[in-house]
Structure formats: C-alpha cells, structure tokens
Amino acid sequence: MSDAVVTLADGAGGKASRRLVEGLFVEELRNPLLEPLEDAAVVAANGARIALTTDSYVVRPLRFPGGDIGELAVNGTVNDLAVSGAAPLALTAGFVIEEGFPRDELRALVASMAAAARAAGVAVAAGDTKVVERGAADGLYVTTAGIGLLDLRAVLGVDRVRAGDRLLLSGGIAEHGIAVMLARGNLALEVDVESDTAPLNGLAAELCSLGPELRWMRDPTRGGLATTLNELAAGAGLTVAFDEEAVPVREQVRAACEVLGIDPLTVANEGKLVAVVSAAAADEALAVVRAHPLGRDAALIGRLREDTEPLVLAQTPFGTRIVDMLVGDPLPRIC
C-alpha cells in the first residue's frame, strides 16, 4: 500500500480509513474534544451539553433505490447525533456543485433533503454553496454539520460497556450498500433492494429511556456491522461474541451478497443502529425497539466478554470464526 497518495481504500470506513484518521488528522488536530473519536463530540456550555457532528456525502450515483444524496445527508447527520444520545436541534448543509449540473435536478435533491428534515423533526438552519469547474465534484458533494442536545437520561460511552452486556441490532443489514452498488450499473443484477436510509432519533430516544442500562450506540455505516463491532471490541477492551444466524438479513440481500461474494457484515447501512445494553435490561430493550416502526426486525445478537485479546467472534452453526474489520471497500469476487 502506498503512503504517498490517498486511495479509495482510505475512504471505505475500515482499517485504512482508521489509519488515515488516527495517523494524520488526529495527529495534527489533537485536542480533548476530538480524542474520544465517537460519532459526535460533546461540548459543555453554560450547563448545557451539546453534541456536535459533521459528515460529507459523496455517494455515487446521486439517486439510488430507496433514496438520494439529500435524504442520506439529513439522515446520516441526524443518526450520528442520535446514537450519541442527543436530540437533533438543527443542521447546516454545504453544497459543492459541479459546473453544468442541471438546476431542476439540484432542486429535486434539495427538496428531498427538506422532506427528510421534516420527517426527522429538524431544520436545515444554515448553508453554503460553491460551484467548481466541470470535472471536479463528480456532480455534487454535500457536507453537513449537526447539533443536538444530550438526553440526560442516558450516559453513553464505550468506557461504560461491561463484560456480560448484550448486543442489540435494530434490523436487517446490508441494504444500503448493496442498493448503491447495484445502482452503479456495472454488475447487471436485477434485485429488489432499497437503501434503508432513515432517521433514527426517535428510536434512539426510546432506548435512552433505559437510562444507565443503555451503555453505547452506533450506526454501522461504511464498513458495515463488522467494522462497528471491531471498534466496539477495541474501545471496550472486550471480545464481542455474536451468533451469525441471529443477525437479520433479508433473503434477497443475502442472495445478492452471495452472488457477488461479499460478506453482508461488511456492507454499509444507513437506517440501523447497534446498541449495547446491560444483560438485565436486554429483554426490555428488545421490546422497546421492536415496538418502533424502524425496529420491527430487531434482534439480540450477542454479548461482550473478557478475553486476553479482544476480538469479534461469530458463532456459525459449525464453529467460530473471527470477524475482522474491512480493509478497503467490499469488492465483488469470483473466487
């Protein structure tokens, strides 16, 4: 791997991304607010605790089954706040637009953004626009920032996770990544899979009602569930052991992954969350999530345990295997 230039692997959300973030950005920007490297930073001001997050959206194509870049931008930012235990207050949106981009297409994407914001109960309060020359920006890039107010019922952090705690997943995985991969059109598969992009703030707020029994939440986006569980294991210093068969995957999504030779655990999700809850509160947490429209297929998939070397282990019907973090993008394979 080259150290001289940034490659696509660095942006895929797995090991390479992590090295870029820790080895370059954190190294240069080092400060106490940044270092926890959670999905949102927490800023205390005048007795209030504010969550702050930012994200960029460079998805191709701009429209895909189940959503578009506008909807993705709103939901993604809302979700980063939500899994940090914050109720979203407002978002900003910056647009970098390529010269020649059709205005009515731009209007449609912004309208989609507005609809998503209304559905999530937030406002896009500020924005910025830049136009760049033809050839740059690949059509349109969107950057967002979000602020939210921390839900005081919840005390979240990876340091709160204990051995014996249970893992809760809110629903079927791999839908967004597969939908986008297929929408790119090179793989000539016809399948009814849509992005699961959705705002999780309502669902997260329900979980916050568990108070301190709720330890930690994250939305498994780029890099998939495998990456998120690896981050959990590393952050908590505990092994994450889960039952592969307990992880919900829709049949068509599973079939598409099989054909392409891609592990569903490594595929991006945009409307799912993983939560760590105490063993005592696990059944209640499951009931709470399943009662919510976005959590109907939720499942308790595993638990945390002490180990000499914290790993992510999957129990298959036959034995166990390690689930490693993604190296770069999930690539279709023939072997």
Added chain:
Amino acid sequence: MRYVDEFRDGRAARALAAELRSLAPEGRHVKLMEVCGGHTHAIYRHGLDALLPESVELVHGPGCPVCVIPLGRVDDAISLAERPQVTLASFGDMLRVPGGRRRSLLEAKARGADVRTVYSPLDALALARREPEREVVFFAVGFETTAPATALTLLRARELGVRNFTVFCNHVLIGPALRAILDSPDAEIDGFVGPGHVSTVIGTRPYEFVCRDYGRPVVVAGFEPTDILRAVGLLLRQLREGRAEVENQYGRVVRREGNHEALAAMGEAFDVRPEFEWRGLGAIPRSGLRIAEAFADWDAERRFTVPGRRIEDPKACRCGDVLRGRAKPYECGVFGTACTPEQPLGTCMVSSEGACAAYYAYGRHRRLEEAKA
C-alpha cells in the same frame, strides 16, 4: 429445494464430524490437502477446522488462482491500465493484489488509471462495445472453472467483430499444480479434497493419475460444510481400507466426463504455454493457458508490449512451504507481522482464500484458545 441451505445443515455437519472421529486412524497423523481456495475459504468462514479430529490435519494447497499470479504479471496488468487509452476490466479479486514495489491496480486507479470491476468477461466485452473509443483489456484469471467463460467471450468478440477488446490471459491449470506438489521432496500429503467447481468443467478423470502414479486418494467435493466434511470422511475411509481412488462427492453438479461444450470452447480459444510461473511454486510446465493464434487480434500480449519482468518473492516469504503443506501459516516468521492481509508479502496472504489470509482473517483465535486451555 434451493441447493444451498440444505447442505449447510448444522446438525448434519455435527453428525458427520462425529463420524470422522470414528474414522480417524489410530496412532497416525493424517494430512489432507484441499486444493481449491474456495474450500479454504469455506472451511475457515464456517469454522469447520474446529470440527476435525486431532489426528486429521487439513492443509491448503495452491488453489487460489489470484494468489499464484506472479508479481511481474500483476505489474504487467498495471502497466496496461496506465496506458491512457486503455480501460482495464478486472474481477474484484485482483484489485488489491500488490505487484513488485507493493503497488496494486487499486492504487493505479487512485493515480488516474481507468480500472473497472466486472462480474463476468461478457460484461467487459459489452463495455468495449458501449465505449468504442476505449481499448478495453480484460484481466483474465482463474482455473479451468473460469477459463471457458473467457474462451466463449473471445469467440463472441470474434463473431461480433469487436476490435477494441483484448484479453490479458493468466488462466492456470490445476492438474500440473497437483503433480508439482506430489513431485516435491518430502510431500507428505495423504489424500486430496478435489476442487468441486473446476471439476464441473474438467470432470473427475484428470485426477486419476494421482491414484495411479502416486497412490493417493482424491475425493471431489462441493463447497457447503456438509460436502467438505463428507469428503474428508470418504478420504479417511479410503485410507483405512488401503484404497486410492477418485470419488465424486459432488455428484449433483460434477460428472466424470466434465462439460463437453466448455472444454471445446477452451480448446478452440487457448493453447497451453510451455511453462508458466506460479508464485510460491516456481515455473510449472504446461500449467498455463495463452490465447491461440486464431484469436491473436484479441490477445493483449500481442497488441501491447508489457514489461514482462520476473520478480522474486521477498526472501522471508515461506509461501512455497505453505502451499506444499510443509508449513502452517503461523510457522512462517513474518506471518501477522511484516506479512498481513493489508500488506501481504507473499501469495498466501494475498487474497481472502489464500491459506495465510484465511487463517489470519478467520482462524487465528484458535491458537489463542488452545494456549489458554
């Protein structure tokens, strides 16, 4: 029946594993080689290695056609991709494989080369027809499972008169590799799990030489957990009974004669190279395919000049021993340290079904658990 889940049944797998314990030889350590990378992957991905009796060891052979491509040939593909008018179409498997100087196609893409992932060689041909101003080169890799697809694509390209499409051919043959393994000094393999999907094309007859000339049994196996476990059981039975025969566990898709149409297409589009270099194993005679004279206009090696350099594997690399079943991944001095899936030094670490990569990604906790117990 969907032909997948039924063969992944956990109870059946455990029953077969229990059977293996009664079949395992007393006071003797048995080494069985599975030749196909797909088997390596399936074994680790399902955690099957934990179900085997202590005295039975599965070693992983050179059945990863991605892994065995020499560094120099990867560099050749990169040099093709870097030509401004070329679009290199490749299977996803090849994108992260480093050539000499540790550079890969993915990196070449980062530096501006037009590299695109395709699922089928026919998609590469379709791409050439859609973009007539581009020179599309298809990076062909794979054993006899995949070679017919490339062959048919060449036939189609000629039939349609597509001028902007060529193939960079790196197809390899499993038989000569098996012979090379068996001919190595101190080859301690007692039996072979035969490659199920290669066999749908070549049939089971090509393995008869293993029994006849080397006295080892071969069982051609499918890729589901129950297929693999059953094949191991059949091999143990043969060893116990002193037999050395070719058996077909994968009867639902493998026939003794193979696939006549596929073999015919290969025969028309390809010749066998006098020798071809395999990473970790060196040059093996008559083990690689090149494009036949009749299809010269669709041969990337004839249309373009490639550097064609032979690049040595790093000195610390023990892939040759691992591929021959003489060493385990963790016995290699650089395993997991200088050589990891992200920064592979040798062929066994290169793709997710290379022996070292599969072990690293899926199975290395086994030794940690054993150490604790």
Added chain:
Amino acid sequence: MCLAIPAQVVATLGDGLARVDISGVRRDVSIAFTPDAQAGDWVLVHVGFALARIDEEEARATLDLLAEAIAAELAPDPSEASDTVLLGGSGARA
C-alpha cells in the same frame, strides 16, 4: 476456486442466454455450456455462465446420506454449542 451459485432458470432468452433467479436476484447468464437448460431447471452459475445443470436426484441422494448420518449419530443439541462459545468456552468441539 470458485464462487459458483445455484440459480433457477426463469426463461431462456435465445442467443445462448437465459434469465436466472437466485432468491429474488435476477441476472442474465450465458447457457452456452448448458444448452439444454429449460425454464424451471437449476444451474450452477459462475462469472455470468451456467456451468452445469444441478441434478435433483443426485442432490436428494446426497441429502439422504446426511439424514442417515444424523440418524446414526446422536448429534448434540445446537444451543449447547452456542452458549459454550458465547460464555467463553473452547469452541464448538462437538
């Protein structure tokens, strides 16, 4: 090698092609190597080509052997194996 998936032929399309279905995923594949494949048949698909027809009788015979193996042995309860791993045991050694 090699990733090959069972798929059911939905319809033959002429020109050596057929549309196949894998649990709701559809793709057009070449049946140049399985020219007798018909709608309803199951085939094994690799890189966009049907390499072999799946023989249902042979498949059933294989499954019968598995059923025999289960009957012959007393397979341990699956949930036992799971808890062993999740609670920190030494792996699913049956």
